[in-house]
Amino acid sequence: MPPRASRPPLHEQTPPPDWLPEVIARLRAEYHPDLPLPRPERQVLDALLRTLLSQQNTSTVAARQFAALKAAYPRWEAALLDGPDGIETVLRDAGGGLARIKAGYIHGILAHLHEHLGTLDLAATRQLNDQEARNLLEGLPGIGMKTASLVLLFDLLRPALPVDTNIERVAKRLELFPQRWTAEKVERWFDAVVPREWAQRAAFHVAGVRHGRLTCRPREPRCDRCVLQDLCPSAALLGPSETRGVRSRGERNPVSSEHD
Template identity: 40%
Template sequence: MPPSTRRRLRRVARRLARAYGVPPAPRHLPPVDELVLTILSQNTSDTNRDRAYADLRRAYPRWEQVAGATPGGIAKAIRRGGLAPTKAPRIRAALRSLRRSGVALDHPRALADKEDAELWDLLVGLPGVGPKTAACVLLFSLDRPHFPVDTHVHRVAVRLGLVAERAGAVAAQAALQEAVPPEDVYRLHMGLIRHGREVCVARRPFCSECVLADLCPRVGVGESR
């Protein structure tokens, strides 16, 4: 990331911090729990994700039970989260892969004692798990400064010119991971998500109300409000 863009990124971080204050503390779920929760979050709302997670835990109180369940049984349990036929086999495959790697699925410290690089490689090597999901586990469960890029973060970063317009989410995540100081990762991540949900929305963003308006080249923005 060029020095000028890094300077603008620091200004963005300060503005968002002033606008939105201190974000809620991370959930700090055990890593395996966070992994499953993040898979459930794909292409759905936080509310539906949380409902599906609660339903899954009621149906299968232990992760070993989920690993041994049928995809149909898991899909039935998580149906309120959406895309259950897709997410169910992903969850089961990820848990089974962890178990084959010697991970005790139901131990609360499972994965927590691994070094960052080892844990990262293990997570992104799981079926259906990419860099965003791996970063969520590291950041939200273990307070390790990895920068997840979801659709909101990606959209805002592109419009601000912090990453290339054609950069995909994986490339954007790598760029932000390299540029954001570790102590700012969580707060900036949460600020960008909130900004993307409330102001820099996908269609007709509220540019007239944006605290970043004077810093934003509005890359790819057509009609705004």
């Protein structure tokens, strides 16, 4: 039998609309008009663990838990020796949910690094290419695509494009791709269709997250004040009564020039 033909990449199966650059430009103009600057370099392991703590936590709680860990364990070797139960106690005392699960992941990451790299340090990721660094990060316990992408983008300054629930919700309401797609497919699609330039991707990520939190909210989205309203087919269904029934995707006048 002839070999089975491989399926084309996601962005070829579902090509981006020609107005996608307009979506990115408007979000950036509204929420992040200035391109970001690299933030001060942090230890990569510290950045990874702090990002792990932020999963299903507020940034305030994650910062408090991380500070408690650093106070309890000035060196990560002490956390490795203390074990998951000791780490869990530190996290619980600092407040926040999923303490047992995250303690297990943290201890698992430290044990994995000690066993496989012989050091509790991820500085070597700075010398790896993008895919090698991603493979190393995603090979650690509890670290999935989004967490790895956040560390790659903001701490290793690589042109990754993490897609959180806010960006995914915005994109699906814009009907950029099938609703059934998983978060992993969504990120792979965005990674293929957005130019691979670090500052542009960092700005788009931040702007997309802010738009999802402030305007394109899970409930009661503020479609009447949305800079994407005329491009969004969902505005006619989800927005306030005064915006429902509005035609989309260029059938209204575009938003004012202040957002161009």
